[in-house]
Amino acid sequence: MANKSQQVTVIVGGGHAAGALLAALLQGRYPHEVVLVGEEPHPPYQRPPLSKHYLAGEVEQESLYLKPRSLYDNAGYQLRLGVRVEQIDRDSKTVKLSDHSMIRYDHLVLATGSQVRRLTSPGAELKGIYYLHDIADADALREALVPGKRLVIVGGGFVGLEVAASAVKKGVSVTVLEAAERLMQRVTGPEMSAFFCARHRDAGVEVRLDTGVTGFETGDHGRVAGVRLANGDTVPADIVLVSIGVIPDTALAEAAGLACDGGILVDEFTRTDDPAILAIGDCTRHRNLFFEDRLRLESVANAVDQARTAAAILMGEDKPYDSVPWFWSNQYDIRLQMVGLSQGHDQRVMRGSPADKGFAVFYLRDGRVIAVDAVNLPIAFMVGKQLVQRRQAVSPDVLSDPHTDLKSLL
Amino acid sequence: MAKITFIEHNNIEHVAEFEAGTTLMQLAVTNAVPGIDGDCGGECACGTCHMIVDQQWFDKTGEIADDEEQMLSMTPERAGTSRLGCQVKITEAMDGMRVYLPEFQM
Numbered sequence A: 001m002a003n004k005s006q007q008v009t010v011i012v013g014g015g016h017a018a019g020a021l022l023a024a025l026l027q028g029r030y031p032h033e034v035v036l037v038g039e040e041p042h043p044p045y046q047r048p049p050l051s052k053h054y055l056a057g058e059v060e061q062e063s064l065y066l067k068p069r070s071l072y073d074n075a076g077y078q079l080r081l082g083v084r085v086e087q088i089d090r091d092s093k094t095v096k097l098s099d100h101s102m103i104r105y106d107h108l109v110l111a112t113g114s115q116v117r118r119l120t121s122p123g124a125e126l127k128g129i130y131y132l133h134d135i136a137d138a139d140a141l142r143e144a145l146v147p148g149k150r151l152v153i154v155g156g157g158f159v160g161l162e163v164a165a166s167a168v169k170k171g172v173s174v175t176v177l178e179a180a181e182r183l184m185q186r187v188t189g190p191e192m193s194a195f196f197c198a199r200h201r202d203a204g205v206e207v208r209l210d211t212g213v214t215g216f217e218t219g220d221h222g223r224v225a226g227v228r229l230a231n232g233d234t235v236p237a238d239i240v241l242v243s244i245g246v247i248p249d250t251a252l253a254e255a256a257g258l259a260c261d262g263g264i265l266v267d268e269f270t271r272t273d274d275p276a277i278l279a280i281g282d283c284t285r286h287r288n289l290f291f292e293d294r295l296r297l298e299s300v301a302n303a304v305d306q307a308r309t310a311a312a313i314l315m316g317e318d319k320p321y322d323s324v325p326w327f328w329s330n331q332y333d334i335r336l337q338m339v340g341l342s343q344g345h346d347q348r349v350m351r352g353s354p355a356d357k358g359f360a361v362f363y364l365r366d367g368r369v370i371a372v373d374a375v376n377l378p379i380a381f382m383v384g385k386q387l388v389q390r391r392q393a394v395s396p397d398v399l400s401d402p403h404t405d406l407k408s409l410l
Numbered sequence B: 001m002a003k004i005t006f007i008e009h010n011n012i013e014h015v016a017e018f019e020a021g022t023t024l025m026q027l028a029v030t031n032a033v034p035g036i037d038g039d040c041g042g043e044c045a046c047g048t049c050h051m052i053v054d055q056q057w058f059d060k061t062g063e064i065a066d067d068e069e070q071m072l073s074m075t076p077e078r079a080g081t082s083r084l085g086c087q088v089k090i091t092e093a094m095d096g097m098r099v100y101l102p103e104f105q106m
């Protein structure tokens, strides 16, 4: 692109949110200078396959990339990869990089994402203990997952369970340890938790609920040999995956004095309290018009929707971010699609049952649908998205009656 | 090189060269065809890869599975030859195919 004006937009972080922002700027033919600074050596890529098809060895690394690098180059957008932004100086509007260079910005977009939560219990530094957040982690874990090895997964959330499904398929012996009384407790209702627990056990995964971890046993050569439990037991292990959630990466923003509270605080336009700085994706806690509360979400949908909102702001258009949150997960032949947030529901309604090819749970509050979890039943997810968006009141009998056409509710 | 043409709702055409084996969604995304987001990366979970295949070429795109049909049934601009791009594997027989893009995705 010729004739660029002197305006410079700097994007900090090169994950899914940053990639979606670049894509939206490309699509809108954003004419200004854009520089993305990303710590990882890769152009922006998708993380979801890291615990699914990529871990299983079914797709190549290149297919994770959101766009081929040449597209950014052709548009004149600069990708500075393998470099960190170390500091933001808001007065001079410059960022300082780990290679000691400086870049001046007119607009700064923080897309620093999240970092995995780490265990600090005794033995947590042993070899053979893995985390899963980026391509390098997935490559290392994939190599370690050799048939016959014993993998113990600490944490029964999405990432842990997806890895369990991928690993058991490879012939690895898998145990999942979950501290809560059911799987995925933070994000789904008891029916879904029970369904997933049963499917994992059917597949040969040992699932232990109400099971806290206190530390790790040391084996030969500084390798982990087992996981120590709160009840005094030890579970033998060759490989351990710790997947106990993520923490928003707000260090840079906090050091620069931006308002943060469990995430960089942004409004529905992705604006921070500095007019020159936007923030998007996992690192933010945003004002959500839909939920009337500040929310922090860890999902692709949130990353791309906020990225599109930020792109609109950069291109001079104010389009608030007001999408209903949604999420998906794949485990075995199960496709789970979730929409809305089920916290605070006062009623759950099942449509179909786990014995059927597909089923769904509708979460209601005051008679209105606030969330839907659908298993192999995309229509419930799609209709649910509309019901949640409209806060529509629906009679539970209608939702559970297999003879009602869900589409007729709209 | 074999080619597929994507036509935006405002009639702007994008010609994409392909190698068999990818999907229509991937081809559109890697060629920066506007209006195809592919947010879920091809998991048939988001519905942001809706395309309308030229009538003449439709039978080359294969069967529509039940889950894809459920997703399509709720897309705003559903047509008789609608597909989710991520569910269509590109084959050599698609050289010259024309694919129309809706104005809005999910």
Ligand SMILES: Cc1cc2nc3c(=O)[nH]c(=O)nc-3n(C[C@H](O)[C@H](O)[C@H](O)COP(=O)(O)OP(=O)(O)OC[C@H]3O[C@@H](n4cnc5c(N)ncnc54)[C@H](O)[C@@H]3O)c2cc1C
Pocket (backbone or CB within 6 Å): A012, A013, A014, A015, A016, A017, A018, A037, A038, A039, A040, A046, A047, A048, A049, A050, A051, A083, A084, A085, A086, A111, A112, A113, A114, A132, A133, A134, A159, A249, A252, A280, A281, A282, A283, A297, A298, A299, A300, A301, A303, A326, A327, A328, A329, A330
């Ligand atoms: C294994 C796995 C499976 C997942 N599965 C799903 C799924 O099925 N569905 C779903 O919706 N979501 C899923 N997610 C969540 C989803 O991937 C995240 O919500 C999404 O990646 C968030 O995008 P982001 O750009 O905000 O952050 P990230 O993707 O975390 O990217 C942030 C990037 O910024 C870089 N960075 C940070 N600080 C700096 C700095 N100072 N300088 C330079 N670079 C910096 C980091 O190195 C990182 O590359 C999954 C996540 C993981 C890890």
Ligand code: FES
Pocket (backbone or CB within 6 Å): B025, B037, B038, B039, B040, B041, B042, B043, B044, B045, B046, B047, B048, B049, B084, B085, B086, B087
């Ligand atoms: S890319 Fe998500 S449904 Fe096709």
